[in-house]
Amino acid sequence: MVLNKILTAGLAALLAGAAMAAPIVIESQGSFTVGGRYVQHEGTFSQENFVAPDGQRAYGDFAYVQYQIPHQARKLPLIFQHGGAQSKRTWESSPDGREGFSTLFLRAGYSVYLLDQPRSGESNLTTQAITPDTPWVSNPMYGDKTLYVLSRIGHFNEKGEPVPNEQFPAGESNYQAFQQSWTAGSGPLDNDLNAKVLAKLVDQLKDGGILVTHSMGGTIGWRAAILSDKVKGIIAYEPGGTPFIFPKTEMPRITEARFKALSASAKGVPLKDFLKLTRMPIVLYYGDHIQVGSANVGEDKWGTELAMAKQFVEAINRHGGDAVLVHLPEIGIKGNSHFLMQEKNNKEIMKLALDWLHSKGLDGRE
Template identity: 55%
Template sequence: MAKRTALLRLLSAAAASVMAASALAAGPIVLQGQGSFTVGGSTLRHAGTFSEKNFLSPEGQTAYGDHGYVFYQIPSGARRLPIVFQHGGAQTKRTWESTPDGREGFQNIFLRKRYSVYLVDQPHMGEAGLSTRKDEGGNAWAGNPLFADQTFFRLCRLGDGNGFFKGSQFPGGAAAVDAFQRSWNPYSGPLDNELNAKVLGQLFERIGPAVLMAHSMGGTIAWRTPFYTNKVRAIVALEPGGTPFVFPDTEMPRPVKAVFEPLSATALGVPMEKFLKLTRFPILLVYGDNIAEKPVAAVGPDKWRTELEMARQFAAAVNRHGGDARVIHLPEIGIRGNSHFLMTEKNNVQIAGLIEEWLRSKGLDR
């Protein structure tokens, strides 16, 4: 045990050295501003009268919660449109900050490309952990301890019972795996993606037009955000899942069932006038490798088979109604080995470059 602890410390120190050397080699990032704020939220008043003699009692006091937390950085010579980064389920804005092996994450990569960045902790997560409601057992990821290391490793398609998938882009080593497992965050209240979308809409109303980049369950938040604001100029969705995808309620798609049925991709019907808001700007959906082509008894590859198929149906629906949605399955363009966390892996600069080129092709890089 002592030898293992010493090895992990050595690997962690090595990762920190790599991160520092990488940042220095890339040069400094010059900012013209940074800060943080909360957006949205609600309050709940407790009955009674406050008394200093019993100042820890809830009597007569007000609970604050259900808001989002936003950290932002504005680089010198910033482009016109910032990027809002929305994390996925059981994650926080840490998703975008750095990689498991200590290299620069999308936060710094896009800052270097002169995009202002707004990193969001959705309500009931991370630095937005206050909630006015208790979870009543409906949220599997509420509370500690979180016994889910094998669940996350397999659902995120890092590998299976035999270890990492062959050719994996995930940065290997015990320290990187440890950092990945410590990135998860339990919810402090119920999962409410409609609330999450409303809060994200309020953020866009505050900062103005921007690109929305979402990961995983952040996808279902992203699809609904334009229902609450007209300031979304593009959506980049990295492995959107944690469904549902949205469709016109008169055009619901055929079901895509997983072998373990609770993991099946799902769809949510919305009125046509709402759905058409998704046709007013371009949408890019990006999926990684090791996604099954047919049903298999492996929860990760099979779950994401259903999500990718539903994503293709979603894009087809958007395009059928005059929109501009594109699905990129990375192995089909020769990029292999990426897991569910493609923005944190060894080729994350390449993935960011692909996104940058797409933004440029849509005239959104000015």
């Protein structure tokens, strides 16, 4: 009975939101895969033993891409790269059924390409077995409180019940919807592979595109922009959890979290590669409840990421680039978590990016 009430409430919210929205004219939509490879097993295939691997191939390590192109679309599409243990669902509907970034930006005239990175979501075929050090691969995944706290969604009261922050939709149905968005990786996490596939997607689009990344997807975006000359801009929502990119000779200071393993990290690359990140404008957005030394492990962890992000922006601009970091509380937008694109004020958050795109001349039409 409780489950039925939760599902009914979620469906009602979704239908109510859909009923209020104006129609969107879609010129084309579809899906495809990018990249990928196969491994050939030795032997000869036989119908007498047709389930054996002999003589067969294992395919995997590609990205699944779903796209929508609106009528009279703007010239440059947005390419959405999700974070760790997530999928393209990050950018779709909010936990309480409101429109997510994929639809909001579509309404603003942008073509949207939603990507499931290799070994995640609908790209779950892999040529390599899961390794013990791969994060978030276990099923069942007993980690709802861990992920809730690390994402700064909120905290838990003395009864162990979730207490959300100001902007995350409250209630058990929204808590459940959020927890059901996690995706266990099917193979080893390989962000160089992820970046190569993302760069290949950008390269095959006529005019290139603008990357929109989240969390651990941040490093994938930086690396893809080094690999592709067709990245025209990067919007990064709370990048972190995987290394920021710096010149090898200019490695940053490390701010350590109380749990050292949660500290922000950096990866050194040749200066000639780093300079490629100065060719396009970059904006980073961070939400609220971020503080080094906080008793909340998520707030503490993201304090170290914010400190690293500031050094990243300084390094980009020091070398003639165009990067800016926006810490939302500093401009009067308060209460957001790590999943700011899904929260009650996501239209306000999205409007910031629209204004930034306009200021950089990235919102033109054909």
